[in-house]
Amino acid sequence: NYKELEKLLFSMDGKSYSAYKSLKGEYKFEKYILAIDHVQSDPYAPPSKMRVIMDRKICGIPYELTDTKDKNIAVSDFLTRNFYREIQKIGNDSTGTGGSGRIFIDRCGQEILERTSVLIKRDKVEVRFEMGMPARGRRIMGKAAQKIIFEQLPEIVEKSIIYDNLNKKALNEQVILVLDQEYARKMLKEKGLVAFVANDSVLPRESGVSDRPMKNAVKFKSPEKFEITLKLPSGKEISGMGIPKGITLIVGGGYHGKSTLLAALERGVYNHIAQDGRELIISESDAVKIRAEDGRNVEKVNISGFINNLPQNKDTRAFSTENASGSTSQAANVAEALEYGTSLLLIDEDTSATNFMIRDGRMQKLVAKEKEPITPFIDRVKELYDNFGVSTILIVGGSGDYFDMANHVIMMDEYVPKDVTEKAKEIAKLDENKREFSSNDKFKGVTQRIPLKKSFSQSGKLDKTKAKGKYSILYGKELIDISGLEQLVDDSQTNCIAVMIDYFKNKVLDEKLTLSQAADRIYEKIEKEGLDSISSYTGHPGNLALPRKQEFCGAVNRYRKLRIK
Ligand code: ADP
Numbered sequence: 290n291y292k293e294l295e296k297l298l299f300s301m302d303g304k305s306y307s308a309y310k311s312l313k314g315e316y317k318f319e320k321y322i323l324a325i326d327h328v329q330s331d332p333y334a335p336p337s338k339m340r341v342i343m344d345r346k347i348c349g350i351p352y353e354l355t356d357t358k359d360k361n362i363a364v365s366d367f368l369t370r371n372f373y374r375e376i377q378k379i380g381n382d383s384t385g386t387g388g389s390g391r392i393f394i395d396r397c398g399q400e401i402l403e404r405t406s407v408l409i410k411r412d413k414v415e416v417r418f419e420m421g422m423p424a425r426g427r428r429i430m431g432k433a434a435q436k437i438i439f440e441q442l443p444e445i446v447e448k449s450i451i452y453d454n455l456n457k458k459a460l461n462e463q464v465i466l467v468l469d470q471e472y473a474r475k476m477l478k479e480k481g482l483v484a485f486v487a488n489d490s491v492l493p494r495e496s497g498v499s500d501r502p503m504k505n506a507v508k509f510k511s512p513e514k515f516e517i518t519l520k521l522p523s524g525k526e527i528s529g530m531g532i533p534k535g536i537t538l539i540v541g542g543g544y545h546g547k548s549t550l551l552a553a554l555e556r557g558v559y560n561h562i563a564q565d566g567r568e569l570i571i572s573e574s575d576a577v578k579i580r581a582e583d584g585r586n587v588e589k590v591n592i593s594g595f596i597n598n599l600p601q602n603k604d605t606r607a608f609s610t611e612n613a614s615g616s617t618s619q620a621a622n623v624a625e626a627l628e629y630g631t632s633l634l635l636i637d638e639d640t641s642a643t644n645f646m647i648r649d650g651r652m653q654k655l656v657a658k659e660k661e662p663i664t665p666f667i668d669r670v671k672e673l674y675d676n677f678g679v680s681t682i683l684i685v686g687g688s689g690d691y692f693d694m695a696n697h698v699i700m701m702d703e704y705v706p707k708d709v710t711e712k713a714k715e716i717a718k719l720d721e722n723k724r725e726f727s728s729n730d731k732f733k734g735v736t737q738r739i740p741l742k743k744s745f746s747q748s749g750k751l752d753k754t755k756a757k758g759k760y761s762i763l764y765g766k767e768l769i770d771i772s773g774l775e776q777l778v779d780d781s782q783t784n785c786i787a788v789m790i791d792y793f794k795n796k797v798l799d800e801k802l803t804l805s806q807a808a809d810r811i812y813e814k815i816e817k818e819g820l821d822s823i824s825s826y827t828g829h830p831g832n833l834a835l836p837r838k839q840e841f842c843g844a845v846n847r848y849r850k851l852r853i854k
């Protein structure tokens with residue numbers, strides 16, 4: 290029990306750091322069990338892994354608040370934020386070396402994600418955190434360790450997870466908010482929509498490096514034509530802009546808020562915390578941002594719907610390159626998104642390859658069809674919707690050619706959206722310089738690809754997969770650059786992708802499953818057994834946040850040694 294631990298810590302004072310190893314084990318405290326799962330080997334190593342395991346009755350959180358998965362995620366997120374906040378309040382007064390005397394837990398951003406940081410079960414609540422075991426040089430600071438474990442930690446735990454000490458109203462509201470958001474997302478399909486933006490939402494962010502809402506922003510107001518009202522489970526009735534299925538064009542002058550609207554829709558696949566400004570901006574959960582990403586590798590992707598008749602007869606039904614151009618990378622991104630499955634593509638002119646997006650009538654007259662390998666997106670966007678059920682929302686401020694294709698045209702005017710569909714259609718009708726459909730054939734869809742085992746076998750199972758920040762993953766010595774995945778929002782999602790890639794190559798990859806099917810297997814496992822179940826790490830897997838299938842597959846596709854059958 291705890292007395293034993295206290296004695297141990299005092300007796301270690303001044304000894305060499307490795308003596309900390311003997312702390313591994315479980316200790317009974319008054320209100321919880323402290324499990325020391327993994328002890329760091331020196332003060333500069335990643336901090337030690339610990340858990341607080343508390344009986345549900347002592348914790349006191351009512352069962353009605355956690356009896357569905359969505360509610361459970363909302364509460365777990367709330368407790369993680371609490372724990373983080375209490376750690377910050379206590380601060381770190383240790384004068385030791387490296388990460389001495391610091392406690393860490395996942396830091397949640399504006400999104401509410403499924404995480405492993407706080408596990409809530411019917412009989413217990415488990416908080417997974419890390420602690421830098423204090424040292425001066427390499428000598429153990431036993432008294433400092435005693436103070437953290439016996440004074441600071443109990444206070445953090447007391448204030449952050451015991452129901453009676455929580456802000457019950459805020460907790461309750463977070464649960465209700467998540468249920469409203471999930472419900473709104475389900476309602477999209479029923480109402481024939483792909484996205485919804487509530488009136489009074491705040492779209493712009495504080496700055497390029499802060500995801501908090503901008504202060505004094507112009508609040509969102511739906512054009513009358515698109516305004517709908519949703520009745521939410523909480524009883525709230527909210528009005529806002531419903532973006533219907535089909536092809537929706539966002540136009541408007543530079544700096545009038547087009548990209549800001551699209552960015553909010555990209556994030557609408559996630560739920561957001563109260564006061565974020567985007568709590569009721571809801572998109573189809575499988576919406577994918579498509580951008581050009583020159584330099585990325587592409588492995589046997591069928592991009593023939595967009596690119597054909599390349600010089601030297603290069604086959605584009607299974608196109609590979611280690612250094613894609615703007616247009617080929619964007620074509621590959623579309624093809625891959627269709628492979629994993631998506632109902633909505635989001636495209637911004639700012640991050641697109643022009644020759645992938647448009648080719649006007651004049652250029653068509655100058656360069657013969659046979660000499661141009663690219664069938665621009667404008668000639669596929671309608672087929673994608675009509676024949677494959679994939680909607681597109683796209684920003685094109687610089688060319689009116691899309692007027693012909695669009696079902697709806699929304700103009701951003703000083704941050705306020707206006708419906709300009711009819712006007713755009715009229716202009717298109719009067720135009721004499723019409724362009725022609727530029728392809729010789731129909732869009733035939735994409736090819737499901739089967740990854741090969743040899744993609745990962747260079748040095749066998751020894752290769753660890755490790756996340757480095759939000760945008761890179763290291764597999765052995767191979768760096769996977771995933772900065773093109775703009776809908777990734779949290780470092781812990783990247784951690785989770787790394788763990789998933791490990792699981793994928795060791796347990797799922799069998800040369801029969803397509804990448805999409807293999808991903809589905811992993812998500813089924815997580816759904817059934819929890820996010821913990823895919824981790825093979827020593828100590829608790831406390832730093833995982835679930836990414837979407839789109840981002841997981843996106844990361845695998847950016848692995849440069851991926852080989853396809
Ligand atoms: P566009 O894509 O039309 O050129 P952006 O979306 O990039 O324009 O927006 C331009 C600037 O305006 C950005 O700095 C953004 O933060 C700001 N902005 C966008 N929407 C609003 C708003 N509703 N209120 C205040 N500022 C906004």
Ligand code: MG
Nearest residue numbers: 547548549639
């Ligand atoms: Mg823009």
